[in-house]
Amino acid sequence: xxxxxxxxxxxxxxxxxxxxxxxxxxxxxxxxxxxxxxxxxxxxxxxxxxxxxxxxxxxxxxxxxxxxxxxxxxxxxxxxxxxxxxxxxxxxxxxxxxxxxxxxxxxxxxxxxxxxxxxxxxxxxxxxxxxxxxxxxxxxxxxxxxxxxxxxxxxxxxxxxxxxxxxxxxxxxxxxxxxxxxxxxxxxxxxxxxxxxxxxxxxxxxxxxxxxxxxxxxxxxxxxxxxxxxxxxxxxxxxxxx
Amino acid sequence: xxxxxxxxxxxxxxxxxxxxxxxxxxxxxxxxxxxxxxxxxxxxxxxxxxxxxxxxxxxxxxxxxxxxxxxxxxxxxxxxxxxxxxxxxxxxxxxxxxxxxxxxxxxxxxxxxxxxxxxxxxxxxxxxxxxxxxxxxxxxxxxxxxxxxxxxxxxxxxxxxxxxxxxxxxxxxxxxxxxxxxxxxxxxxxxxxxxxxxxxxxxxxxxxxxxxxxxxxxxxxxxxxxxxxxxxxxxxxxxxxx
Numbered sequence: 001x002x003x004x005x006x007x008x009x010x011x012x013x014x015x016x017x018x019x020x021x022x023x024x025x026x027x028x029x030x031x032x033x034x035x036x037x038x039x040x041x042x043x044x045x046x047x048x049x050x051x052x053x054x055x056x057x058x059x060x061x062x063x064x065x066x067x068x069x070x071x072x073x074x075x076x077x078x079x080x081x082x083x084x085x086x087x088x089x090x091x092x093x094x095x096x097x098x099x100x101x102x103x104x105x106x107x108x109x110x111x112x113x114x115x116x117x118x119x120x121x122x123x124x125x126x127x128x129x130x131x132x133x134x135x136x137x138x139x140x141x142x143x144x145x146x147x148x149x150x151x152x153x154x155x156x157x158x159x160x161x162x163x164x165x166x167x168x169x170x171x172x173x174x175x176x177x178x179x180x181x182x183x184x185x186x187x188x189x190x191x192x193x194x195x196x197x198x199x200x201x202x203x204x205x206x207x208x209x210x211x212x213x214x215x216x217x218x219x220x221x222x223x224x225x226x227x228x229x230x231x232x233x234x235x236x237x238x239x240x241x242x
Numbered sequence: 243x244x245x246x247x248x249x250x251x252x253x254x255x256x257x258x259x260x261x262x263x264x265x266x267x268x269x270x271x272x273x274x275x276x277x278x279x280x281x282x283x284x285x286x287x288x289x290x291x292x293x294x295x296x297x298x299x300x301x302x303x304x305x306x307x308x309x310x311x312x313x314x315x316x317x318x319x320x321x322x323x324x325x326x327x328x329x330x331x332x333x334x335x336x337x338x339x340x341x342x343x344x345x346x347x348x349x350x351x352x353x354x355x356x357x358x359x360x361x362x363x364x365x366x367x368x369x370x371x372x373x374x375x376x377x378x379x380x381x382x383x384x385x386x387x388x389x390x391x392x393x394x395x396x397x398x399x400x401x402x403x404x405x406x407x408x409x410x411x412x413x414x415x416x417x418x419x420x421x422x423x424x425x426x427x428x429x430x431x432x433x434x435x436x437x438x439x440x441x442x443x444x445x446x447x448x449x450x451x452x453x454x455x456x457x458x459x460x461x462x463x464x465x466x467x468x469x470x471x472x473x474x475x476x477x478x479x480x481x482x483x484x
Contacts, residue, residue, distance in 0.1 A: 062318045068307050072304050083300065205481075216458050
């Protein structure tokens with residue numbers, strides 16, 4: 001065991017925190033301040049002298065991108081005969097905010113995140129603090145250990161034990177029916193209205209607008225009308241928080 | 243010079259193609275079939291026996307993700323004091339389809355892409371074949387050489403010589419004024435209408451809908467009303483092809 005590892009786990013004043021992280025991550029973190037940053041929500045962050053904010057939002061930006069790339073490769077290799085439409089849909093199923101929130105909860109992030117407990121209810125079902133922190137953690141691991149390590153971490157430590165990809169493949173998330181059911185439950189009228197069709201270089205683009213009780217919600221665009229509806233429905237589900 | 247390199251550059255029946263790629267990429271490609279695939283547009287691709295399509299769309303999916311991740315890191319490190327909103331905006335300026343198309347043209351992709359010349363006009367200003375192929379190429383380099391190599395390739399061979407990041411930072415793409423000007427030029431009425439405001443856990447979300455001649459175009463959502471308008475304007479610019 002190298003000395004720095006012994007120091008971090010047994011001597012350093014942060015040794016308790018290092019052990020918690022080691023249990024979570026499966027490895028001893030190198031640069032501890034990155035991980036502390038990953039779990040610092042903007043609600044308690046200070047604005048530093050140089051004008052930057054000492055919270056996890058920048059790491060979330062980076063981690064979101066790295067996670068998207070790793071998941072893209074996992075799917076690309078897992079499904080060698082599926083087209084990019086299928087891959088895109090599978091990825092969005094995996095990295096949906098609701099899933100990442102759930103994942104953060106499973107991993108015990110509610111104990112790790114520093115946030116303003118008076119202002120925020122982290123137990124709220126749709127609290128995105130947990131999913132945001134998961135992405136930030138990916139950013140921290142990437143900066144600390146590099147891409148290949150992060151890829152292994154995500155595949156071995158996150159996807160394998162926590163995400164059943166083939167199950168996700170089967171459980172088609174039908175956002176359109178989900179949205180229609182939600183509207184029925186809340187006695188709201190819903191309609192999918194075609195809006196301007198755009199003539200592209202080669203193909204015809206369809207645009208669809210979701211209206212709920214006559215109010216415009218999200219819209220979707222695709223070369224296929226059904227897909228445009230699906231996109232609009234998915235975005236509207238995000239908007240209304242279902 | 244290793245034997246395989248001598249073979250590829252001087253003896254192989256593909257030696258001419260290998261030299262073209264070497265000039266473009268700055269290195270001798272390993273797995274040539276990946277690069278051939280990257281330049282094969284769906285308009286001429288065959289459907290293989292297993293149902294998969296022999297074209298660049300899957301590589302584009304992967305390359306888009308890898309490119310997004312590399313550009314995220316470049317910006318994260320280049321701007322240590324800027325917040326994630328700035329980083330997100332800068333990235334979308336860099337990887338906008340119009341920019342990638344222009345990049346593909348600069349790099350001479352029009353000579354390399356295989357496509358159905360009868361059906362498609364690759365010179366058309368908005369032809370996305372070139373940008374799509376650029377992303378596919380990134381996917382091919384990644385599978386051939388790994389992440390760190392691809393990161394070097396993108397930063398040294400693409401960003402440094404072809405993309406002036408600081409210039410992009412200054413030339414704020416004001417999609418709202420761009421859109422308003424376009425509407426004036428085409429004698430169309432434009433308005434930005436607030437739609438349902440969503441009460442989140444902590445913050446208030448604003449939704450804005452763009453209407454052109456009374457028809458709903460794209461919408462935008464953000465915690466800040468101005469940003470919601472900006473997002474809606476940018477998406478509408480993409481829709482109408484400006």
